[in-house]
Amino acid sequence: MKKHLKLTFTRLVFVSLILLSGCSKQTDDVNKVTEVLLQGNTMGTTYHVKIVATEQQVADKNVHADIDALLKQVNQQMSTYIPDSELSRFNKNTSTEPVQISDGLRRVIAESIRLGKLSGGKLDITVGPLVNLWGFGPDLRPDKIPSPEVLTATRKRIGLDYLTLKGNMLRKAIPDLYVDLSTTAKGYGVDKVADFIEAQGFKNYLVEIGGEMRLKGFKHTGELWAVAIEKPVSEERSVQDIILPKDNAIATSGDYRNYFEVDGQRFSHIIDPDTGKPINHKLVSVTVIAPSSMTADGLSTTLMVMGEEKGLAFANQHDIAALFISKSEHGFVEESTVKFVPYLK
Numbered sequence: 001m002k003k004h005l006k007l008t009f010t011r012l013v014f015v016s017l018i019l020l021s022g023c024s025k026q027t028d029d030v031n032k033v034t035e036v037l038l039q040g041n042t043m044g045t046t047y048h049v050k051i052v053a054t055e056q057q058v059a060d061k062n063v064h065a066d067i068d069a070l071l072k073q074v075n076q077q078m079s080t081y082i083p084d085s086e087l088s089r090f091n092k093n094t095s096t097e098p099v100q101i102s103d104g105l106r107r108v109i110a111e112s113i114r115l116g117k118l119s120g121g122k123l124d125i126t127v128g129p130l131v132n133l134w135g136f137g138p139d140l141r142p143d144k145i146p147s148p149e150v151l152t153a154t155r156k157r158i159g160l161d162y163l164t165l166k167g168n169m170l171r172k173a174i175p176d177l178y179v180d181l182s183t184t185a186k187g188y189g190v191d192k193v194a195d196f197i198e199a200q201g202f203k204n205y206l207v208e209i210g211g212e213m214r215l216k217g218f219k220h221t222g223e224l225w226a227v228a229i230e231k232p233v234s235e236e237r238s239v240q241d242i243i244l245p246k247d248n249a250i251a252t253s254g255d256y257r258n259y260f261e262v263d264g265q266r267f268s269h270i271i272d273p274d275t276g277k278p279i280n281h282k283l284v285s286v287t288v289i290a291p292s293s294m295t296a297d298g299l300s301t302t303l304m305v306m307g308e309e310k311g312l313a314f315a316n317q318h319d320i321a322a323l324f325i326s327k328s329e330h331g332f333v334e335e336s337t338v339k340f341v342p343y344l345k
């Protein structure tokens, strides 16, 4: 029996990374060193960049326009929301012959496959049809929970074994394989922008896209960049932890951000490839610190899929700096790997 249920989609931000450095100072003196703030929209979200420099230095190098152009290029390569992006064209192409791909796309797919294999398939960039089936992709939202039959049929199209990358040649083994890079592309965008800023000669900066961040050096006050993790509650905005990531990237994955509810049951946008269903456990968020934003982004989602126990064991085993926040009867419980401890203020 197919039961039609009314779904409510909610997008809430309970835990988010917020910067403690305050707003960049607006100054009349364009030659005074300050935190120059550049912001805009990309990948269905916002970006913020802070560069410790003079307004004049940043203006002279045309940094803002170049960042916009860079992000536009990344989006045009790997967005599944842009019908003619390079990735969308690969997804629509039913040929099982190898296809030459851009260097950017190769890097993100290579890292995603590496993390996929490392995690025993918990991170799986071919999981897209399931993401869409559960209503979180570019397709229309469903108005019911998928039937077991549809779920079984969809799962047949999923698996990293169907995707092969050799150099810049990408091949799908089945015509309707669909690659979704939502979990690593934002981080890659952060890395691209950070590398670009670095190449312009700036030594102290912060780059953030939709909550994924990479930072380097110091604020204009000489202090380290500090990042706050908010308490995962909606009623108040208070700080759970203050983190000093040093010259690293920091990424948080959580099911509080993007989910829908049916009859009070919450469905996450993160799918466990082993069940074909949204994850359902007590883990509220996972924060990962790593040199690369792409890796931190992918790993935070990977650990989120694994859940509290398996995730913590995996992170310890692979020397990952990770902080886990879980729900319990007594409120929120935090656990971290040994490698994360030095970053806690």
Ligand code: ADP
Pocket: 122, 123, 124, 125, 127, 131, 136, 180, 181, 182, 183, 184, 252, 253, 254, 255, 257, 269, 270, 271, 272, 273, 297, 300, 301, 304, 305
């Ligand atoms: P979060 O910040 O919560 O980790 P991300 O945007 O980084 O969110 O990644 C979640 C997105 O990745 C989902 O919206 C979906 O498109 C995709 N996704 C869901 N489950 C998986 C999975 N097991 N492996 C890879 N990608 C996934």
Ligand code: MG
Pocket: 183, 184, 251, 252, 253, 297, 298, 300, 301
């Ligand atoms: Mg992620």
